[in-house]
Amino acid sequence: xxxxxxxxxxxxxxYPGADKxxxxxxxxxxxxxxxxxxxxxxGSGKSTLLLLLxxxxxxxxxxxxxxxxxxxxxxxxxxxxxxxxxxxxxxxDDPEVQLVCPIVEEEVAFGPANLGLxxxxxxxxxxxxxxxxxxxxxERRNPYTLSGGEKQSVAIAAVLAMQPExxxxxxxxxxxxxxxxxxxxxxxxxxxxxxxxxCILAGQESEEIAEFADRILILNHGEVVxxxxxxxVFEEEMYILEKTGIGAPQVSVLAARMxxxxxxxxxxxxxxxxxxxxxxxxxxxxxxxxAVGRVEGEIEEQEMIREQTxxxxxxxxxxxxxxxxxxxxxxxxxxxxxxxxGEFLALIGQNGSGKTTLSKHxxxxxxxxxxxxxxxxxxxxxxxxxxxxxTVGYCFQNPDHQLFSLSVKExxxxxxxxxxxxxxxxxxxxYDALKIAGLSESILDxxxxxxxxxxxxxxxxxxxxxxxxxxxxxxxxxxxQDLKESLFxxxxxxxxxxxxxxxxxxxxEMELVAQYATRVAVMCQGQVILNxxxxxxxxxxxxxxxxxxxxxQVTLLANNMGKWGVPxxxxxxxxxxxxxxxxxxxxxxxxxx
Amino acid sequence: MLxxxxxxxxxxxxxxxxTKCILYGVTxxxxxxxxxxxxxxxxxxxxxxxxxxxxxxxxxxxxxMKALTPMLIMITLFYSLVWAVPLVRTPQTVIFYIFPPExxxxxxxxxxxxxxxxxxxGLLFRIIAAFMAINGFFYTTSxxxxxxxxxxxxxxxxxxxxxxxxxxxxxTMKLKGKEIIEAQRARGWESEKxxxxxxxxxxxxxxxxxxxxxxxxxxxxxxxMEARAFGxxxxxxxxxxxxxxxxxxxxxxxxxxxxxxxxxxxxxxQRGSL
Numbered sequence: 001x002x003x004x005x006x007x008x009x010x011x012x013x014x015y016p017g018a019d020k021x022x023x024x025x026x027x028x029x030x031x032x033x034x035x036x037x038x039x040x041x042x043g044s045g046k047s048t049l050l051l052l053l054x055x056x057x058x059x060x061x062x063x064x065x066x067x068x069x070x071x072x073x074x075x076x077x078x079x080x081x082x083x084x085x086x087x088x089x090x091x092x093d094d095p096e097v098q099l100v101c102p103i104v105e106e107e108v109a110f111g112p113a114n115l116g117l118x119x120x121x122x123x124x125x126x127x128x129x130x131x132x133x134x135x136x137x138x139e140r141r142n143p144y145t146l147s148g149g150e151k152q153s154v155a156i157a158a159v160l161a162m163q164p165e166x167x168x169x170x171x172x173x174x175x176x177x178x179x180x181x182x183x184x185x186x187x188x189x190x191x192x193x194x195x196x197x198x199c200i201l202a203g204q205e206s207e208e209i210a211e212f213a214d215r216i217l218i219l220n221h222g223e224v225v226x227x228x229x230x231x232x233v234f235e236e237e238m239y240i241l242e243k244t245g246i247g248a249p250q251v252s253v254l255a256a257r258m259x260x261x262x263x264x265x266x267x268x269x270x271x272x273x274x275x276x277x278x279x280x281x282x283x284x285x286x287x288x289x290x291a292v293g294r295v296e297g298e299i300e301e302q303e304m305i306r307e308q309t310x311x312x313x314x315x316x317x318x319x320x321x322x323x324x325x326x327x328x329x330x331x332x333x334x335x336x337x338x339x340x341x342g343e344f345l346a347l348i349g350q351n352g353s354g355k356t357t358l359s360k361h362x363x364x365x366x367x368x369x370x371x372x373x374x375x376x377x378x379x380x381x382x383x384x385x386x387x388x389x390x391t392v393g394y395c396f397q398n399p400d401h402q403l404f405s406l407s408v409k410e411x412x413x414x415x416x417x418x419x420x421x422x423x424x425x426x427x428x429x430x431y432d433a434l435k436i437a438g439l440s441e442s443i444l445d446x447x448x449x450x451x452x453x454x455x456x457x458x459x460x461x462x463x464x465x466x467x468x469x470x471x472x473x474x475x476x477x478x479x480x481q482d483l484k485e486s487l488f489x490x491x492x493x494x495x496x497x498x499x500x501x502x503x504x505x506x507x508x509e510m511e512l513v514a515q516y517a518t519r520v521a522v523m524c525q526g527q528v529i530l531n532x533x534x535x536x537x538x539x540x541x542x543x544x545x546x547x548x549x550x551x552x553q554v555t556l557l558a559n560n561m562g563k564w565g566v567p568x569x570x571x572x573x574x575x576x577x578x579x580x581x582x583x584x585x586x587x588x589x590x591x592x593x
Numbered sequence: 594m595l596x597x598x599x600x601x602x603x604x605x606x607x608x609x610x611x612t613k614c615i616l617y618g619v620t621x622x623x624x625x626x627x628x629x630x631x632x633x634x635x636x637x638x639x640x641x642x643x644x645x646x647x648x649x650x651x652x653x654x655x656x657x658m659k660a661l662t663p664m665l666i667m668i669t670l671f672y673s674l675v676w677a678v679p680l681v682r683t684p685q686t687v688i689f690y691i692f693p694p695e696x697x698x699x700x701x702x703x704x705x706x707x708x709x710x711x712x713x714x715g716l717l718f719r720i721i722a723a724f725m726a727i728n729g730f731f732y733t734t735s736x737x738x739x740x741x742x743x744x745x746x747x748x749x750x751x752x753x754x755x756x757x758x759x760x761x762x763x764x765t766m767k768l769k770g771k772e773i774i775e776a777q778r779a780r781g782w783e784s785e786k787x788x789x790x791x792x793x794x795x796x797x798x799x800x801x802x803x804x805x806x807x808x809x810x811x812x813x814x815x816x817x818m819e820a821r822a823f824g825x826x827x828x829x830x831x832x833x834x835x836x837x838x839x840x841x842x843x844x845x846x847x848x849x850x851x852x853x854x855x856x857x858x859x860x861x862x863q864r865g866s867l
Contacts, residue, residue, distance in 0.1 A: 051816075054820055056816055056819065056820070060815075060816060060819060080825075081819045081820065081822075082819070082822035082823070082824065082825030083825070085819070085820050085821060085822045085825075086822065088820075089820075090817075090820040092813065092816075092817060094813065096765065097810055097813040097814050097817055098814075098817040100754075100757065100758065100761060100814065100817075100818065101735075101736070101737060101757075102597065102598040102735045102736050102737065102761070103598070103600055103735060105832065106735065106737050106832055109832045110821055110823075111821035111822055112830070113829050113830045113831065113832065114821060114822040114823050114824070114825050114826065114829060115822050115825055115826060116825075116826035116827075116828040116829065116830055117830055118830065119830055119831070119832065119834060122830055122832060123832065126832070140600035141600070142597060142598065142599060142600075144597075158821060159820070159821065162821065162822065325655070325656060326652050326653060326655060326656060328652075360775070363779055365775045365778065365779065384783070385775075385778040385779065386778060386781045386782065386783045389778070389779050389780060389781045390781065392779075393779075394779035395779075396772065396775070396776045396779070398772075400802060400805060400806060400809075401769070401772050401773050401776045401802055401806070402773070402776040402777060402780065402798075402802060403802065404797060404798045404799075404800075404801035404802050414780055414782075414798070415780040415781055418780060418781030418782055418783070419781050449805060463780065464779075464780070467781075
């Protein structure tokens, strides 16, 4: 029988000044070599639980701790963090704050060097860890010049060099693009499966978690509300997942919905391949020919819809090139893009592809090196950012970069005051924005920085709505948010769009892009390589692969099931469900005849 | 402002950190003691050659040099105009007056003086030499090596790592500051408008988030370092053990000898001073 590596016994932890505990009576046992995933909405206590495992709580972070945390035989109340660190490696979400040395090999050596190990031993560990995380050849590089995924791999190598038996990861991919996410997950999986390392990971990426984890723990308001194997959680606890706003793999949700209608007989699939097999069995005999005709028809229809809704060109990029000072290469090259009034455009592409650089041109934060950008008829070269901001509401990814006031009300009035609006207009703007952003009036007197992450994001979002701009640009609005909050933000943007506003959003979350955008611009190495409705974009897997983008799971499923009559380019679960319902009911009718 | 370390397989990178410390350090020492513009101009050759051999990315100096230029111009003008201390042996002949001597004090007699102008030009070269030397040193020497030098000089390791953190997170904070300014500008904020007092007060939307981010980041970095056993033992093992090779002995000895001769020449023959 495998021994317990981590034991939490009736653990309750309360932060100073908090009225209720962040974790409440948690009991957990993790066996050697097990992969446990912790899922939960923002503020559910995931990070607090992980910080208990390396002794950061109670030694570094103050609060009241009840119960015991035993890790690799050490009681974390008694052992010092450096001693626990030799057994538990902790990876944070932001790779930037974990890297302190100027070159990769020194970064990896930092931990063992702190332990005063002999130089030869450190060198051996550095070499071995860099091999494990597949960073051989980058030893002498400056870690800050690496990609997000590579930086996080350096951070992992740095904790591996301490030779811990347990790897604890706190949302290790939340700040990475899809490519980085894939790299880090495959690395953690290898550490667990190949090297037998015990892994405890908090994350929102249900598809990866379903594939790799042995056990899932669902936390909500500091309590364990569900626990079990991925198949158990994604099959039996779907109601809890929905209630707490936690995403499940699209194929699992689809199967669960079909099961309710008695159309899915076997177990709930966790991965795409499993779903393909079962769906193929269900759809057996369906005509492929019909599907082809249907796809072409649908894509044409989609193109027509776009033609019909085309309005006034509100943003125009004319042969735009942009180069950052001191850079050798162009960050934007040959950009010719027209965005029409009332469009809901998604900008996608891997990190460094130029999405944010392009969006900053719309508000004049960056000015083209060559070419012109026109916003509502105004040449951005001739207008200041403050002038353009009257027309363009730009919401940055991190709300903490803008919140500074002593009260939410003051924060919300900051923008309209800068535009010298009348007090009654400011007041009206504040209450309208609060309503749209789903915020209560009771928070108006509270300091914005004291609010939770989700609420801070909403305040930042509301602070842009207050002067009612025509265009709304939002940079990765859902990064680090749970599914419930992400859907809320996207629904709000949709509402805003319905009122005739133009919305441009940058995102790495393809499910949301597929669900909300009316047009998608794919960027790669500073160029727009594809600019079409989502249905067209997500069937061009050749181009998407070039940009390291993977379509949503349900679209991938549809794209792979053409042989069984499923049209490619299905974007959402609802669409897929509708198609299957129609097809299968039609099939039933035909059999009856 | 400072160049970041980059690994390159060059002659300068391969030198022992102590040798680099002596080579670049002597440049700074000369910068302090020499005032003659010809000597100061010649002084620029040493860091220039070293940086050239180290394949220094000159493009990275463009932005800091742009920022430095107004200050250099101001210093040159200021020195040329007002420096009239008899410390300078060169005649204080007035090249031309900006305000005639008969004008009342302090403007009366203000003009460009020969000696002061030479001193100003020398100072310009001294600043450029020091700027190149400091950037060259940090470009070719890893901060861990600098800490190693510091600890061997008796400075506590914790002090070295604190300095390393400041050096490491300086550019990050600069970037964060830029992002905050952009975020506030996107809400119509303009810091350039209004009276002086208003402009000072207008910095609040940038300073508050910046302090908050700095504190948050410091907290997370400390947590990450603790998680990697920082401070577990008194001794820290450095990954590299540097040896003093023949070339290091040669260059260090040569530099020190040249420096000693120069100091002697300066004291007894006033070579290098105005």
